[in-house]
Amino acid sequence: MTGDQPCIVGLTGSIAMGKSTVAAMFADAGVPVFDADAEVRRMQGPGGSLVPEIEAAFPGSTGHEGVRRDALGAMVFGDPDALARLEAIVHPAVAKAREQFLARHAAEPMVVFDIPLLFEKTGAETVDKVVVVSAPAEVQRERVLSRPGMTEEKFAQILSLQMPDADKRARADYVIDTGTTLADTAAQVQALVDKLRADLRD
Structure with a gap:
């Protein structure tokens, strides 16, 4: 962290652990949240900036609604090379949006970066x-198996x-437990926000 930018809190967690819910709780507590997935959806939506490039790399993966996620998913699922090509398009665009x-x-x-694959891809x-x-x-x-x-x-x-x-918990500075009530999870988030704000003032 440098003096000219906020403390950056990286928020991560495995699938269906409740990360999006916790991100919303940080936002409710007054902390700006950068949601990488939401940014990707916007850039891949109707008229999105990444749609032409993705269509060029994966013909048939887009339509008037933007990227057809099911079609694109089928093209990259289980294919590391195809996934790497897609990431080479998406990741630089997300990095630029994050800088903005x-x-x-x-x-x-402080701000929160909501990064699903923080340890796996981005780097803590x-x-x-x-x-x-x-x-x-x-x-x-x-939670996962109840999803359509x-x-x-x-x-x-x-x-x-x-x-x-x-392994993620072992590497974390803080862990938020979502295996409890929403009210309890929200209380954990608020307590953490209060602690971090106090630490930053010291």
Whole structure:
């Protein structure tokens, strides 16, 4: 962290651990949140800036609604080379959007970067503090398999690409437990925000 930018809190967690819910709680507590996934959806939506480049690389993957996520997903699922080509398009665009977000919130004491694959792809050294969102494995499994179109095979594939939850917790500066009530999770988030703000004032 440098003196001319906020403390950057990296928020991460495995699939269905409740990361989006916790990100919204940080926002409710007055902390600006950069949601990488939401940014990608915007850039891949109708008229999105990435749509022409993705169509050129993956013909038939877009339409009037922007990127057809199912079609594109089928083209890259289980194909590391195709996934790498897609990431080479998406990641630089997200990095630029993140820089613009930081510039807009330069006067804030802290901001949150919501990064699903913080440890796997981005690198924890890119943030000042790491918050991992976690829940018991059986809660995670129940949440995942209740999602439309989710199968045991897809869940296993996703888990194989993600660092195990126990490893993430071990590397975290702070852990938010979402295997409890929403009110309790929100209280954990508010307490953490209060602590970080106090630390930054010291």
